[in-house]
Amino acid sequence: xxxxxxxxxxxxxxxxxxAGWGSAKGVGIAGQAAAGVVAEDxxxxxxxxxxxxxxxxxxxxxxxxxxxxLANIGVLGGNPVTDLPTGLMYLGACLPIAIAGLGSGIxxxxxxxxxxxxxxxxxxxxxxxMLFPAMVETYAILALLVSILAxxxxx
Amino acid sequence: xxxxxxxxAVARVRVLEKSLLTDADIAQxxxxxxxxxxxxxxxxxxxxxxxxxHQTAEDMLAxxxxxxxxxxxxxxxxxxxxxxxxxxxxxxxxxxxxxVTCTQGEAPGVFVSCPGFDRExxxxxVGEKAWRELPAHMQEAAxxxxxxxxxxxxxxRCDIILDRAALExxxxxxxxxxxxxxxxYADRLVSVADIRIAVRAAGVGKNRxxxxxxxxxxxxxxxxxxxxxxxxxxxxxxxxxxTTRFAPAADALAQSPSAFERxxxxxxxxxxxxxxxxxxxxxPVIAYMLARQNEIRMARILLTAxxxxxxxxxxxxxxxxxxx
Numbered sequence: 512x513x514x515x516x517x518x519x520x521x522x523x524x525x526x527x528x529x530a531g532w533g534s535a536k537g538v539g540i541a542g543q544a545a546a547g548v549v550a551e552d553x554x555x556x557x558x559x560x561x562x563x564x565x566x567x568x569x570x571x572x573x574x575x576x577x578x579x580x581l582a583n584i585g586v587l588g589g590n591p592v593t594d595l596p597t598g599l600m601y602l603g604a605c606l607p608i609a610i611a612g613l614g615s616g617i618x619x620x621x622x623x624x625x626x627x628x629x630x631x632x633x634x635x636x637x638x639x640x641m642l643f644p645a646m647v648e649t650y651a652i653l654a655l656l657v658s659i660l661a662x663x664x665x666x
Numbered sequence: 667x668x669x670x671x672x673x674x675a676v677a678r679v680r681v682l683e684k685s686l687l688t689d690a691d692i693a694q695x696x697x698x699x700x701x702x703x704x705x706x707x708x709x710x711x712x713x714x715x716x717x718x719x720h721q722t723a724e725d726m727l728a729x730x731x732x733x734x735x736x737x738x739x740x741x742x743x744x745x746x747x748x749x750x751x752x753x754x755x756x757x758x759x760x761x762x763x764x765x766v767t768c769t770q771g772e773a774p775g776v777f778v779s780c781p782g783f784d785r786e787x788x789x790x791x792v793g794e795k796a797w798r799e800l801p802a803h804m805q806e807a808a809x810x811x812x813x814x815x816x817x818x819x820x821x822x823r824c825d826i827i828l829d830r831a832a833l834e835x836x837x838x839x840x841x842x843x844x845x846x847x848x849x850x851y852a853d854r855l856v857s858v859a860d861i862r863i864a865v866r867a868a869g870v871g872k873n874r875x876x877x878x879x880x881x882x883x884x885x886x887x888x889x890x891x892x893x894x895x896x897x898x899x900x901x902x903x904x905x906x907x908x909t910t911r912f913a914p915a916a917d918a919l920a921q922s923p924s925a926f927e928r929x930x931x932x933x934x935x936x937x938x939x940x941x942x943x944x945x946x947x948x949x950p951v952i953a954y955m956l957a958r959q960n961e962i963r964m965a966r967i968l969l970t971a972x973x974x975x976x977x978x979x980x981x982x983x984x985x986x987x988x989x990x
């Protein structure tokens with residue numbers, strides 16, 4: 512295997528690993544809050560579950576970028592990477608979702624936990640409570656778009 | 667401990683906060699006819715033992731106190747955070763033990779429940795003058811108060827030594843705490859206690875020397891200025907308070923003694939109110955505990971007032987603001 516291919520694979524690994532880490536941490540934080548609410552009021556289970564799942568999307572975005580990368584670099588299809596510059600381009604293309612996925616996953620988890628507290632106290636405010644963590648999603652989506660555009664346009 | 671470790675606890679507290687008494691509940695209870703009606707209202711809110719018939723007011727309040735302790739034990743991973751809240755009870759028991767020992771009298775019902783420093787333990791420490799067995803912040807004050815009472819037989823001088831030591835210990839613990847709710851609580855408690863002492867001292871014409879000894883230093887209040895004002899009388903205290911951020915205390919004081927006592931308790935509730943907006947850390951758990959203590963105190967006032975047939979207007983003057 513050449514060094515270019517190694518960098519391209521590193522990019523795919525970072526996209527999945529870092530974004531997945533962010534999601535795991537975010538879902539973990541929100542999950543603690545959700546468990547706290549359900550411990551006292553089991554009727555809120557469905558609402559808090561939705562809020563808990565919101566930070567899970569970053570991991571999926573990372574996985575998607577990793578799949579597209581693997582499909583382009585000769586692992587799941589496409590042409591194998593044969594030179595260093597192309598490998599570095601794949602690595603660079605994967606970084607937006609890797610970094611933004613990690614950060615936004617954690618912060619979305621914290622916001623979800625705060626929103627779970629809001630729903631615990633005022634269950635009728637569920638719609639508004641959803642919006643706060645959803646705002647954080649914007650930045651994960653922007654990073655996902657940039658990563659997909661970059662990975663699919665490397666020649 | 668990481669503030670995120672309290673995520674579960676804070677979420678539980680948010681649900682529990684829904685069952686706290688609100689100002690509307692207090693107004694409704696005030697309008698009820700008698701003590702049994704208030705007890706029934708509280709039982710409807712889940713107070714007391716579920717399914718227990720004919721609970722007395724004391725049983726119900728004791729049950730709620732125990733429930734609060736149990737909940738806080740479950741939620742607070744760092745019990746040492748609660749030490750500051752037992753200082754007043756510890757000093758109270760020390761004061762009682764010194765008086766009982768020096769006067770060789772009996773004082774049934776004077777000691778309060780305080781784990782580690784209950785009646786027997788405190789009487790043993792004072793009897794043996796084993797001051798080293800007390801926490802560091804109590805040792806010097808305990809020895810001084812004991813000697814003072816033995817030599818002068820002046821219970822009031824003994825009281826001011828220990829009361830000031832308690833306030834200084836609370837102020838120090840608050841200053842050193844990493845928890846904003848404990849810092850705010852300690853600062854507010856010491857400033858309110860100083861104002862309360864100054865008002866009472868002004869009422870009985872105490873001099874400046876007494877006041878200087880009795881008032882504890884506090885970052886948010888000029889204790890020397892307050893002592894000067896209190897030495898000149900109650901009107902002077904009111905005028906002095908109007909020049910500070912404690913101006914509402916002056917209005918309450920001008921209104922009536924019970925309005926002033928209500929202001930003192932409301933100030934403590936205001937100290938914990940920001941915790942309603944805090945999604946992480948131990949702050950909301952501590953705020954919940956203090957809110958429960960406040961509502962139990964309020965329920966006691968209401969039940970006593972109803973049992974003694976106090977008119978609604980007199981009760982309303984004594985109703986505290988609720989956290990819920």
